[in-house]
Amino acid sequence: MKYIVGSAHYEGTGDSLEAWNESSRRYITEEPAFYIPGAGEWRQAPENSKQGSGNAVSWELGTKYTDELMRYTELGLEKYEAALAEGICAEQARLFLPAYGLYVRWYWTASLQSAAHFLQQRLEHDAQREIQAYALAVLDIVKTLFPVTAGELLGTQ
Numbered sequence: 001m002k003y004i005v006g007s008a009h010y011e012g013t014g015d016s017l018e019a020w021n022e023s024s025r026r027y028i029t030e031e032p033a034f035y036i037p038g039a040g041e042w043r044q045a046p047e048n049s050k051q052g053s054g055n056a057v058s059w060e061l062g063t064k065y066t067d068e069l070m071r072y073t074e075l076g077l078e079k080y081e082a083a084l085a086e087g088i089c090a091e092q093a094r095l096f097l098p099a100y101g102l103y104v105r106w107y108w109t110a111s112l113q114s115a116a117h118f119l120q121q122r123l124e125h126d127a128q129r130e131i132q133a134y135a136l137a138v139l140d141i142v143k144t145l146f147p148v149t150a151g152e153l154l155g156t157q
Contacts, residue, residue: 030105032077032080032097032102032103033102033103034073034098034101034102034103035101035102035103035130036066036069036070036073036101037062037065037066037069038062038066039059039062039063039066040056040059040062041056041062042056042057042061042062042065042066043055043056043057043129044056044057046126049126051126051127051128052126052127052128052129053128053129069101072098073098073101076096076097076098077096077097079096080093080094080096080097083096112142112146112149112150112153113153115138115142116142116150116153116154118135118138119135119138119139119142119154120154122134122135123135123136123139139154
């Protein structure tokens with residue numbers, strides 16, 4: 001959210017100054033999908049930092065938490081679907097979905113300078129591994145669309 005730069009979009013009948021639009025499941029029902037790390041993807045807390053992560057945990061501990069997260073996610077999904085089936089509105093039924101692992105569809109409008117700032121911070125060694133992977137995907141798009149400018153802004157000529 002901290003990298004959003006508002007801009008005008010002219011779609012259909014009017015102007016919109018929204019720079020961020022997220023599929024919140026309030027008006028549109030989408031099939032929920034979740035991020036569940038595999039047993040080998042769980043990591044220790046870092047020793048000398050408030051953010052990021054350390055080395056991988058043992059396979060046994062990773063398996064335990066993958067299994068627990070899957071059970072937790074399945075329970076939330078069951079409760080979400082039951083609430084919808086019994087006529088609970090989507091904006092309240094979605095409260096049962098585990099939010100931090102829930103994939104969402106969203107649109108982000110940003111200046112190229114803002115995108116470069118995001119990339120410079122989120123490609124750093126101490127950034128969370130998952131956001132680093134996302135930043136690499138954004139970098140591929142930026143380099144494809146703006147190869148010269150991206151090189152100048154990111155110092156990767």
